[in-house]
Amino acid sequence: MIIWSDWKPLRLRSPVSGAVLAEILDGGQAFRWLCGSDGVWTGAWAGNVVRLRPSPANGLQWSAPSAAAAAAQTELERYLDADGDADGLADTLPWRSDGHLARCLAAYPGLRLLRQPIGETLLCFLCSATKRIVQIKQMVARLAANHGASLRFEEPDGPPRETDGRSPRPLFQRLPTWEELGRVPEAELRECGLGFRARHVHRTAQFLAERPGWLEATEAAPYGEARERLRSLPGVGEKIADCVLLFGAGRLEAFPVDVWILRAMAGHYGLRGWKPGQIAQFGRAHFGPLAGLAQQYLFAWERRRRS
């Protein structure tokens, strides 16, 4: 039984509607947010579990297990890049000369890139190959349930306040660290539904478990070097490397090219038949140093009304 702190307002420099919040939390950047029938999002990253809900006038409210609430606000503000000027960044994209981009920006005001832990982001995107978001979330939930450390929020004595017996239990286990994954046999990863991705996760874990600090050094390296380092991991190609840098390291110049971006660039930019590598090159040249932010808008637009 979790005792949640009271709801408190969360100030975002660029506010978001409920719909844009849903796109940020559940649009393919992160895979550990669940939305209840009451419209409340519950999500987890690192050792944090947090609830979020839209409030009037594009406001946001948050709540955390009361024992962890003090630290949670700081962590959440960093995770959501609350102080970041998301709309100001978007305004520097070349929308004035790009009608389709202008339309995408207008459709998702306040859309932003999350600042997730790089290790978790790598794990999630190793699971993402030829899978839909629902399935990725399922695999990741099983990894946490079977191999992640439990999160215990000890409650001090006192009158219980707001409780929620239906809290999504899987979120109260962390994702396993790479060191922990290094001790998990590939067969047990397959039991989490990873399929052929289990081999990639297993071999990447073998590599990383022996090299403490390797991911942190990668995060600190210049973009090109970081990308090559990630590419050297089993199961990490150009697309996943860019996803990890964009969603897990705040590298807004990373421009992941997936099937949705291929469709977007074919349909709206006349680049039918172009290869992913060519699209990536075009994207960085056309959209500039924040190409990854543009990518997120194009991705959201392309994916609307689909699963």
Place this chain on the structure above:
DNA sequence: GCACAGGTAGATT
């Protein structure tokens, strides 16, 4: 029942 899904790596042209 069966194609297909936020790809990657290795073989084959």
Place this chain on the structure above:
DNA sequence: AATCTACCTGTG
């Protein structure tokens, strides 16, 4: 240096 192809498994 391009272009196939196998790889697991749940969903539509």
